[in-house]
Amino acid sequence: MNLDKKRWIILLAGCFINLCLGSIYAWSIFSSAMADYFNNSLGMNVTALDLGIVYTIANSVGPITMISGGWFNDKIGPKKVILVGGIMWGLGMFLSGFATSINFLVVTYGLIGGLGLGMAYGSTISTCVKFFPDKRGLIGGITTAVYGLGSVILPPIVTKVVASTDATFAFKAVGIAFLILIAVSCLFLEQCPEGYKPEGWEPAVAKAGAAPKNLDWKGMIKTPVFYTMLLLLTCGAFTGMMVIPMASPIAQNMVGMTPAAAAAAVSVLALFNAFGRIVAGTLSDKIGRINTLTLACVLGGAGLLCLYFTGAGSVAQFYVGLSVVGVSFGSFMGVYPGFTADQFGPKNNSVNYGIMFIGFALAGYFGPMIMKNTVAKYGVYQRAFLIACVFSVVGVIFTIIYRALNKKSN
Template sequence: MNLTQKRWFLLGVACLINLFAGSIYAWSVFAAPLAERLADITGAPVTPGDLAVAFSLANGLAPIPMIFGGAVNDRFGPRFVIPAGGLLMGAGLWFSGHAGSVLELVLTYGLFFGLGLGLVYGAAVNTTMKFFPDRRRLVGGLTTGAYGISSVLLPPVAAHWIAACGITSALELVGTAVGAVIVAGGLLLRACPPDFRPEGFVPAQTPGIAAGAQRDWRGMLRSREFLPMLLLLTCGATAGMMVISQGFTIAKTQMGLDVAAASMAVSFVALANTFGRLSAGAASDYLGRVRTLGLGLAVAIAGLGMLSLAGPDAAALFYLGLLSLGFSFGCFMGVYPGFTAQVFGSRNNSVNFGIHSCPN
């Protein structure tokens, strides 16, 4: 099997890795029982909002190893970076179930899990994109879509495990599965040779940046495109991350849903997120990436408006708001890896995309 054929197998492995890396989107299911557990241990009131710092730290730290891990990935390959990240993610989830204070949870989930997530996600997406210069939009949609679909599958499973065996055992199970699959998948991946070109592929010779400029992070930071792209991603991703991190709590407090229904609401956001990732690439083929992202931003604004008006007597607005925000977030996450590669070149995309992700 030549590399043009084998790259499809490598794409499948990367999607499986990202499917398990997307376990971060189940945070809102874990937050409430973790808060109850810590309240019992400390004897002081603890709410899911008090634990939001752990989720925020994990998201805030993830782009940092994407930057440095991207440089390591470019030099040593994914067989080193992804297993290391998988071990950190698995350990972070496992020990989060044993945390005895909010500070310990911040360290285990926010630090260990967040650092591991950045290593895994960045290496998986950018490694496979280099194998597909002829299908960059498709691969960006599939790899980020697999990451998003985890939040469709995991919340109901996690809620079942929590009800059956408690939050500690549930996090042990999730951590073991996440660590084992990501480590194994990372060992199966390989770096893309610098001179690789798929059979029959002829690089586009369109004028402008996309015609072949390869900018490193220094050239990207000096470019006139960097700041507008950074601000656009920040605006587009913030609304979705707020709802993803607190969706379970919002569903229970604002809408009065029970645990099972609130878990399904989280999965509903995740499903919209996944659909947004998969469909945004196809939409950008017709509309262009900038117009697609502009549409995604408008959908996010509408979603926030609907969610602010929702309540027990306006359930339709609640679910439409979740749908809009999940779709918009998926749109940005599905388009931006390819967008940065188009503007700044694919050679340094591991680092360049990581820098764009830092505020998000």
Template sequence: MKTNYNRWLILAATIIVNICIGAQYAWSVFALPLAKHFGWSGTTLALAFTITFATGPIVMICGGLLQDRKGAKFNIVLGGILWSLGMFFTGFVSSPEALYLTFSVIAGVGAGIVYSGNVANTNKFFPDKRGLAVGLAAAGYGSGAMIFAPLASSLIISYGVLTTFKILGVSFLIIIMLCSLIIKGAPAGYKPDGWVPPVTAAKPGGNDKNWKQMVQDPLWYVMACMFAIAALAGLMILAHASPIGQTMFKLEPQVAAFYVSIIALFNMAGRVGFGFISDKVGRSNTVALMFGISACALFLLTNTTSSVMFGFAAGLVGACFGGAQAVFPSFVAENYGTKNIGVNYGVTFVAFGIAAYFGPMIAANVAKASNGIYTQAFYIAMILNIIGVALTLIYKFLEKRGKSTTTNVAR
């Protein structure tokens, strides 16, 4: 199909937009200043992060419907406005309820609408390099914290936490609207010039299933459980990275913010690296590798007092979390097609929402019961990652059996 689309330019604009909404992951930098300003507890503030991501499945499904019907540009404009306004109005809050409404709901819904459109559009534009391209787009989302954590920390010191939200909200609106002028939706059945789909890319029984057909597949439930586990440890670390650094490793706030940026850098690298690896060795093999690395990193995190090792271990967990954001959209696309990828990935994102609820809250409650020590939470996440390795083996067994059954029926 010959087109005038410059898909790499569109991808570059997509990455910039995702960097803006990825500022969600810098939440831990805002948490302690808000606690000091208002006297709110750690669990009260952790709930803001939890609500943001726990509502993700509903937002992703709605955003997927919008993307499938209206196109990626519509998602970016609508979601970008909501995200920016939510951040701006967070600068006026005076109660936890107001914080939940502005940051967790308005901004969170906006970010989800933007991200669902960007993920689906990138999948459609890059059928030949799906893991790499989605990984790059996801890397933009993950790098938001790396870029905005130190910036926000400096702004907070200079202007206060509430004014910082206002400044960021206005800045995000300008950047996202400019990028929306470049981004276009992929046409139906888009194929890059010279690319021929491999025969093995076709799923037995046909691609392009809708969400109702998808949830009738037992393989989807195994994949969803894998997604939940892959996300839980990362969300646990990302939601509490700055407090963990300050309470367990005695870091100063700005140093802790620097470590948040390091973790975000690993997160970004994991999205690109594991996305690329998954194109080469397969999605399930890559997920198994991520589970193994994350389990080892969590074990290291529970057995070190070194701030450097904290940054390294937490970074590895962040990298594996980032890899999941790159691999699972491609997982869904390869199993159930790209025609309904917006909604299908939104439904699969329910698994992420479950992790978003339990991950940060488990860590917050463990810290509250242990005087700021998160060790038991790390052990829980480590055990779940070991279970995740077993799930990848079950997935491969069921996938192989399904292909054998289809081949026998065809004969």
């Protein structure tokens, strides 16, 4: 089978892997259930907000292995790298089923799982994008969308499992299932040959004076546009990283929804997150990456304002705000793999995108932290939404700076 056909099988395998990895977005379901388990079974006094540190660490450590895993991915291929990362992610989930404290979860889910997730996710995205130089936006959108779909499928399953057993059993069952699915999917992966071009496709001729392509990480971090892109990613991801891990508690405490209805809201958020990745990825191939990201920043601000004005019982308005936030966040996740490859070249994108993902990690750290501290101080979620809205506005400013820098370099 030639590569033009085989690449679609590789894409499908990558999507199955990302489906498992994307379960991190279902953390709000696990956190609520684990808080109940700690309180009711172990006599502790913790809330879902207290468990936010676990999610924060899992996202914050990801770039470490995205960068190192990206280097190994370019040297030895994705199969071994993603297998190791996938084992760590599944094992972290499984071991979390034995948790007796928040610190235990920090080690198992946050560190073991988070490091494994970063290694596998970065290599999966990079490998798929390299095989489709003719469709970078679309493929980046599809692979990251499936990552988001993990939290569409998982919340109702976890909710039912928890209702009949408890949160610890859910962690163990999901961890074992992910180990098996990722290991099998890795059998179909292979490394993309350098300089691969699909039959009948030729890359666009670079404009005279355009920035050199295929920069390594050292060359990338010397460019001003890199820092603009990294901070833009931080602003764009901040909204989602603040709302997603707390979606279930917000639905229950701010709107008054039941746990089952809150789980459904998390699935809706994930669905629009995935939808935004595909649509934005495809749209960015047509109107440009930066135009798409500008629109995503505006949508993020609009969604946050909608949530800000949502009160108890305003279920429909809550769903609208949540959905718009999901589309905005998904747009950034879908566009950035191709955006990074366009700007700095595809050859070293495994490492380059891992470094760029530090912007996401910053959002993953500060988003939940600001949410927790704001709610603890004021007792409401609305002030946190306003802070996130400011980040969306700053994101628009960074898109303007990017255009100026890019115009100057060309």
